[in-house]
Amino acid sequence: MTLKLYDLCGSNADVRFSPFCWRSKMALKHKGLDFDAVPWRFTDKDAIAFSGQGRVPVLVDTAHDDKTVSDSWSIATYLDEAYPDRPMLMKDEAARAAAKTIQAWTDGLLFVPLRPIAVKRVWDLLDPNDQTYFRETREAALKQPLEEVSSEAAIADGYKKLGQTLRTIEPTLTDHAFLGGAEPFYGDYVVFGTLMWAHAILPNHSLDADTASAAWFERMLDLYGGYARNAPRAAA
Numbered sequence: 001m002t003l004k005l006y007d008l009c010g011s012n013a014d015v016r017f018s019p020f021c022w023r024s025k026m027a028l029k030h031k032g033l034d035f036d037a038v039p040w041r042f043t044d045k046d047a048i049a050f051s052g053q054g055r056v057p058v059l060v061d062t063a064h065d066d067k068t069v070s071d072s073w074s075i076a077t078y079l080d081e082a083y084p085d086r087p088m089l090m091k092d093e094a095a096r097a098a099a100k101t102i103q104a105w106t107d108g109l110l111f112v113p114l115r116p117i118a119v120k121r122v123w124d125l126l127d128p129n130d131q132t133y134f135r136e137t138r139e140a141a142l143k144q145p146l147e148e149v150s151s152e153a154a155i156a157d158g159y160k161k162l163g164q165t166l167r168t169i170e171p172t173l174t175d176h177a178f179l180g181g182a183e184p185f186y187g188d189y190v191v192f193g194t195l196m197w198a199h200a201i202l203p204n205h206s207l208d209a210d211t212a213s214a215a216w217f218e219r220m221l222d223l224y225g226g227y228a229r230n231a232p233r234a235a236a
Contacts, residue, residue: 005059007025018057029227057070057072058070098185109168110194114162119138192217196228204236
């Protein structure tokens, strides 16, 4: 059984940094499903035109008539529906509600301090065509040049606020190994995938030492035979 997941990369096809693709890759690992992570770049719109939209992740399930699913949340719910005999990402309605809440917190709050840390560095790692696309779209959205978004002062403030934001999950991770309790669930992959955005592109990036969040991140890196820990990272 092999599934295909279109997975964002930069000029180096081995370095994969999309927060949303990492959510889906960890979800696939959780389910114990074999998959090919196909490198995809921002301007490769034609390669995923069959999905009816222009963003990754896109999952193609070759075991179910090439069923195509885009969006990381939709992929997670699809995997539980299509493969209920494998470990569940969200075992019941309560788990789905909890994961949805974690996703809202992550997308609304955790991304904010990570943005100055990561955005300009992503641009540095792209092919020229992708650099043009990325700069135009991100600067239009952020209403600032990338160099201002990721100024030295903004990056320092981003790290400070990242630690503050992660305090929200410190009590849970102090008492439990994972956000899902004794075992990870999809909510863990949402937060972890988002933090992998910076981890994959910044070789010296780290979370505040001696925090439950940092210890949890290390445990997540080691899951599934060290799948995330062994993933290539951008060079300094």
